[in-house]
Amino acid sequence: MPHxxxxxxxxxxxxMTAAAILRHGGSHAQAATPTLTLYNGQxxxxxxxLADAFTGATGIQIAIRKGSSSxxxxxxxxxxxxxxxxxFYSEETPPLAALAKRALLSRLDKETLGQVPAAYAAGDGxxxxxxxxxxxxxxxxxxxxxxxxxxxxxxxxxxxxHDRVAYVPTSGAFLQxxxxxxxxxxxxxxLAWLRGLKAHGRLYPTNGAAMKAVEAGEIATALINNYYWFxxxxxxxxxxxxxxxxxxxxxxxxxxxxATAAGVLKSSRNQDAAQKFVAFMVSAGGxxxxxxSNAEYPVRPGIESFFPLEPFEDLNPPPVGPSDIGxxxxxxxxxxxxxxx
Amino acid sequence: xxxxxxxxxxxxxxAGPAGIAAELLRERTLxxxxxxxxxxxxxxxxxxxxxxxxxxxxERSDLPGRRWWRIAASLPLAMPAFVASYAWSSVDVALxxxxxxxxxxxxxxxPLVYLxxxxxxxxxxxxxxxxxxxxxxxxxxTFFTVVLPQAWPALGAGALLVLTHMMAEFGxxxxxxxxxxTTAIFQSYELQFDSASAALQSAVLMALCLPPAWGxxxxxxxxxxxxxxxxxxxxxxxxxxxxxxxPAVAGFGLLLALSLGVPFAMLAYWLAVGTSAxxxxxxxVPSIAGSLGLALPGAAIVVALALPLVFASVRHPGPxxxxxxxxxxVVHGLPGIVVALALVFLSIRYARPLYxxxxxxFLAYAMLFLPIxxxxxxASIELVPPKLEELARGLGRKPFAAFTAVTLPNILPGVGAxxxxxxxxxxxxxxxxxxLVPTGVTTLATExxxxxxxxxxxxxxxxxxxxxxxxxxxxxxxxxxxxxxxxLQ
Numbered sequence: 003m004p005h006x007x008x009x010x011x012x013x014x015x016x017x018m019t020a021a022a023i024l025r026h027g028g029s030h031a032q033a034a035t036p037t038l039t040l041y042n043g044q045x046x047x048x049x050x051x052l053a054d055a056f057t058g059a060t061g062i063q064i065a066i067r068k069g070s071s072s073x074x075x076x077x078x079x080x081x082x083x084x085x086x087x088x089x090f091y092s093e094e095t096p097p098l099a100a101l102a103k104r105a106l107l108s109r110l111d112k113e114t115l116g117q118v119p120a121a122y123a124a125g126d127g128x129x130x131x132x133x134x135x136x137x138x139x140x141x142x143x144x145x146x147x148x149x150x151x152x153x154x155x156x157x158x159x160x161x162x163x164h165d166r167v168a169y170v171p172t173s174g175a176f177l178q179x180x181x182x183x184x185x186x187x188x189x190x191x192x193l194a195w196l197r198g199l200k201a202h203g204r205l206y207p208t209n210g211a212a213m214k215a216v217e218a219g220e221i222a223t224a225l226i227n228n229y230y231w232f233x234x235x236x237x238x239x240x241x242x243x244x245x246x247x248x249x250x251x252x253x254x255x256x257x258x259x260x261a262t263a264a265g266v267l268k269s270s271r272n273q274d275a276a277q278k279f280v281a282f283m284v285s286a287g288g289x290x291x292x293x294x295s296n297a298e299y300p301v302r303p304g305i306e307s308f309f310p311l312e313p314f315e316d317l318n319p320p321p322v323g324p325s326d327i328g329x330x331x332x333x334x335x336x337x338x339x340x341x342x343x
Numbered sequence: 344x345x346x347x348x349x350x351x352x353x354x355x356x357x358a359g360p361a362g363i364a365a366e367l368l369r370e371r372t373l374x375x376x377x378x379x380x381x382x383x384x385x386x387x388x389x390x391x392x393x394x395x396x397x398x399x400x401x402e403r404s405d406l407p408g409r410r411w412w413r414i415a416a417s418l419p420l421a422m423p424a425f426v427a428s429y430a431w432s433s434v435d436v437a438l439x440x441x442x443x444x445x446x447x448x449x450x451x452x453x454p455l456v457y458l459x460x461x462x463x464x465x466x467x468x469x470x471x472x473x474x475x476x477x478x479x480x481x482x483x484x485t486f487f488t489v490v491l492p493q494a495w496p497a498l499g500a501g502a503l504l505v506l507t508h509m510m511a512e513f514g515x516x517x518x519x520x521x522x523x524x525t526t527a528i529f530q531s532y533e534l535q536f537d538s539a540s541a542a543l544q545s546a547v548l549m550a551l552c553l554p555p556a557w558g559x560x561x562x563x564x565x566x567x568x569x570x571x572x573x574x575x576x577x578x579x580x581x582x583x584x585x586x587x588x589x590p591a592v593a594g595f596g597l598l599l600a601l602s603l604g605v606p607f608a609m610l611a612y613w614l615a616v617g618t619s620a621x622x623x624x625x626x627x628v629p630s631i632a633g634s635l636g637l638a639l640p641g642a643a644i645v646v647a648l649a650l651p652l653v654f655a656s657v658r659h660p661g662p663x664x665x666x667x668x669x670x671x672x673v674v675h676g677l678p679g680i681v682v683a684l685a686l687v688f689l690s691i692r693y694a695r696p697l698y699x700x701x702x703x704x705f706l707a708y709a710m711l712f713l714p715i716x717x718x719x720x721x722a723s724i725e726l727v728p729p730k731l732e733e734l735a736r737g738l739g740r741k742p743f744a745a746f747t748a749v750t751l752p753n754i755l756p757g758v759g760a761x762x763x764x765x766x767x768x769x770x771x772x773x774x775x776x777x778x779l780v781p782t783g784v785t786t787l788a789t790e791x792x793x794x795x796x797x798x799x800x801x802x803x804x805x806x807x808x809x810x811x812x813x814x815x816x817x818x819x820x821x822x823x824x825x826x827x828x829x830x831l832q
Contacts, residue, residue: 039782046793067782068793072533073680077778079536080687084695086782100536172533207517207526210795220436237801238616334534341371343527343534 037063038275041078041087043071044132044262048295049091055291056282062275071097072174078267079104088270089279091132094174095263098129099329107265111277117284118301121323122261129265131324132283133298136228136317137179137258139248140213145222151248155225155256156183156191159198167203168212168224171342175209175227175260180333182255182322189336196340205342217245227260232297232309240310251318259319260327261301347674347710348549350685354542366543371527375544379523379551382444382516383509389449390505391498393598394456395491400591402464403490405581407588412595413461417822419602420454421814423771423788425514426807427451427602429795430609432518444519450602452508456501458822462722463497464490482582495562500718503559503672507552507714510676514773524548525678529774532680545681552676556669610808613800626790627805634770634786634813637701641708642765646758648709649716654750657724671713679774682710686779699781707775712768716761719821723757724750756824763821767814787813 042049046068053064067087069077075097078085085106092098101107107128115123115130122131139151139158146166152158158167170176184192204221206212213230215221231247250257264283266276282288289300297309337343358366366372400406401413424447431438431447438447467490475485491498513525524544531541584591656668674682686707690698697703727750735745751758773788780786787810794803 047799065782068789069777070533072536073778076532076536076684077687080684081691081698084691084698086699097536104536172530174533177534205520205522207520211518211520214433215436218433233799237799329536337534341369343371343530 036272036275037065038088038272038279039086040064040066040279041074041090042066042068043074043093043097044091045093045296048292051291051295052283052288055287056279059282059287060278062278064279075100078106082106083269085267085269087267088272088276089264089266091262091264091283093262094178095129095131095261095324095327096174096177096330098263098265099124099324099327101265102126102128103329106268108268108270108273108277110266110280114277114281114284117281121325122301124265125325129263130280130284131261131263131301133262133289133292133296134259134301134314135175135261135298136249136312136319137175137256137260138226138228138231139223139250139256140216140226140231140245141223141248142216142219142221142245144244145219148246148248151223153252154254155179155250156187156195158223158225159195159202161202163223164202165204166222167199168206168215168221169199169203170206170209170212170226171337172207173209173226174330175258176225177330177333177337178260178327179225179255179258180336181327181330182258182320184332184336185322185326186255186320192333192336193340196336196342200340200342213245217243219244225256228311229297247312249312249317251316253318253320255320255322257317257319258322259299259317261324262298263324345670346689347677347682347685350688351542351545351549351677351681354539355546358539358543362539363543366540367547372547375522375524375527376547378441378521379510379525379548381441382448382521382523383506383551385445386448386452386509387502387506389445390453390456391502393449393453394501395460395494395498397453397457397595397598398461398464399486400595402461403582404584404591405588406584406591406595414819414822415599416595417454417458417818418815419451419599420458420767420821421811421818422451422603422606423514423807423810423814424448424451424512425518426610426791426811427606428515428518430606432520433609434605439520441521444516444521447519448509448512448515450598452505454818455504455508456498459497459501459718459722460494463494467493497722499559499562500721503555504715504718506555507672507676510548510552511678513678524551528678529680532684541681545677548676548678549673552673556672559672560665560669607808607811610804614804616801624805626785627809630785630787630790630806631809631813633780633784634788634810637704637776637780637784637786638766638769640701641705641769642762644705645709645712645765645769646716646720646761649713649720649761650758652713653717653720653724654746657721658729668717671710671717674710675712675714677711679707679711679772679776680778682707683775683778686710686775699779701781704776704779707779708765708769708772711772711775712765715768716765719761719764720754720757723754723760727753760821760824763817763824766817767821770814771810
């Protein structure tokens with residue numbers, strides 16, 4: 003009788019479900035052995051390289067949880083004192099500043115902070131930068147001449163650039179650029195710039211999408227971070243690139259240097275191991291692992307990248323650092339006032 | 344089920360009455376509202392037209408090879424919307440617009456309408472049509488006045504599903520550069536920390552889901568699909584397409600080329616040109632294991648939760664069972680990130696050992712996908728006569744025993760269909776999975792996300808291809824099972 007078969011099928015099915023749930027419960031219990039939990043917003047490959055090097059040097063295992071930096075920060079805020087995270091590695095500094103503001107981060111060891119120039123650590127010592135990147139203009143070589151690019155990034159808000167510039171208001175680095183403009187040129191100038199971009203620029207959801215659009219000839223220019231160009235160049239070969247990067251070397255906010263950073267959670271029950279990991283990030287070995295896997299600048303002097311990066315000494319960036327930027331809350335008010343968020 | 348609603352309310356209230364008013368009255372809110380409604384209505388209308396046309400062709404016409412088309416036409420369901428959008432967005436910039444989004448999403452979600460309508464058309468007794476035709480009505484009038492009304496509940500359920508799906512869609516819209524409430528909510532979580540405006544936007548989104556959920560319920564209540572004694576309906580003779588055969592076959596071919604061919608071609612192109620291809624093949628096995636390890640038990644749990652809900656609303660209709668039946672549809676319109684944050688908030692405070700275990704993730708899946716399981720189950724439960732259970736009770740079985748001995752075996756095809764559909768949905772879920780999955784577990788969807796996020800398109804391609812291929816199996820099972828629901832009668 004077919005119904006008999008169905009009944010035994012049901013029984014087998016429910017047994018399998020129960021077994022699957024038990025197995026999942028089991029794997030969670032295993033995670034209780036002392037392993038560092040890292041909430042990672044940085045590019046996966048970079049963090050994996052860093053974690054491997056750290057495990058090799060110390061024997062401490064690392065469990066990596068991935069997500070976007072801001073979403074992970076929001077998750078940590080929601081988790082509060084009960085956060086399973088030991089270390090938070092963010093693709094940008096404002097999420098860490100937001101956690102520091104809510105007193106969720108431990109002070110880092112003095113020695114760790116001493117490894118990098120003072121500008122690349124939080125004033126209160128709760129987080130330290132791990133690598134640097136530069137804001138740039140990516141432009142399609144067939145669509146625009148480098149010489150015709152505006153002398154300041156503020157020039158992109160001009161009607162002359164109508165439908166010819168891609169921007170990404172959801173990107174943390176964009177917000178940081180807004181802070182830099184506000185600090186250097188004043189609030190009105192920053193607001194006018196955002197309104198101009200809203201009227202004339204083309205909004206993209208991510209830096210990667212904006213870069214891809216320039217490379218594909220969908221749009222002439224994009225305001226992005228330098229390493230997005232290098233990841234496509236690595237994918238298709240540098241000589242085949244239809245786009246190039248333009249660096250502002252005149253202390254313009256268009257050439258702002260931003261940073262990735264990491265901090266130890268105050269709620270972590272593995273403070274020692276967590277501090278060790280952050281110390282490793284800024285050590286020579288950790289820095290080498292980072293710059294080998296992504297086209298970024300080291301925070302520690304004397305580390306060489308094999309990517310054909312613009313020499314850091316030649317960047318001449320604006321005098322705005324991660325501590326000046328903080329959690330970029332002011333920029334968000336501006337972005338909202340301009341109707342972009 | 345109501346927990347995300349409470350969470351959204353709590354968080355939104357933080358803004359204070361003045362803040363709430365200011366946020367809701369912004370010009371941007373109006374723009375988001377217009378975009379969200381246009382997109383949802385546009386895609387739903389498009390999916391209904393294509394879905395009904397496809398269903399009629401494969402079930403009621405003499406389309407050549409219709410057995411084959413019946414399965415093939417359901418396969419676009421295996422193509423995750425974000426994969427299709429990714430491919431289409433690089434075909435032409437013009438598609439990165441509201442109109443483009445309506446086009447791309449329509450061709451991938453129409454099976455959600457086609458499958459239930461197709462199943463309903465199979466079950467319709469052709470005697471009604473014979474009567475209509477004998478009264479002198481033409482084929483078109485017969486279709487619109489006799490056939491379609493009998494398929495209304497199926498069409499309504501499918502349309503509601505598409506509508507609420509569109510309200511919560513994120514990945515595809517972000518790639519096609521369309522801003523809706525859901526993309527704005529994600530943006531808020533990207534730019535802000537403990538944000539009240541994201542909660543407010545979620546509240547608006549849920550409010551938007553209320554009218555369609557209520558409307559579909561009304562539609563259902565006015566109709567009675569069950570017949571006392573179905574008799575034995577004959578198989579309807581297929582309508583002759585005549586000169587329309589060639590255009591119909593061409594249309595089917597085009598539909599599949601657009602919904603499956605273009606995305607696959609794009610994935611193949613990335614595999615061929617990219618250097619990151621194969622850089623991470625070692626990750627394939629753990630992520631397949633992760634996907635299946637979450638999707639199979641997750642699907643079983645969601646279906647187990649959906650069964651009593653549907654059963655109660657079919658057997659014991661009343662205000663309470665109706666509310667329980669409808670609430671999931673409202674929550675279904677919420678983006679994964681809001682449901683996930685609600686569960687983080689609640690489990691950290693009240694059920695800490697559960698946090699970041701698979702069990703909590705299954706709960707999130709239930710909140711996100713219950714309505715899909717409900718609509719897959721409903722048809723088969725409605726067709727089981729209550730008399731069968733009464734007979735079992737009369738023979739001395741307890742209610743639960745009567746259910747497992749009599750009802751459950753009869754609705755197994757429906758359960759199979761619901762399970763397959765759930766496996767499919769869970770496998771492609773991304774945002775709640777990222778936030779709630781046990782640390783270190785990867786799935787095909789999270790790998791596609793992180794590789795394409797880092798610009799390694801070629802490395803993402805094998806994961807995307809596998810995701811589509813693995814999804815094709817549940818789609819096949821679902822299609823077979825949902826036709827079986829009616830064949831058994």
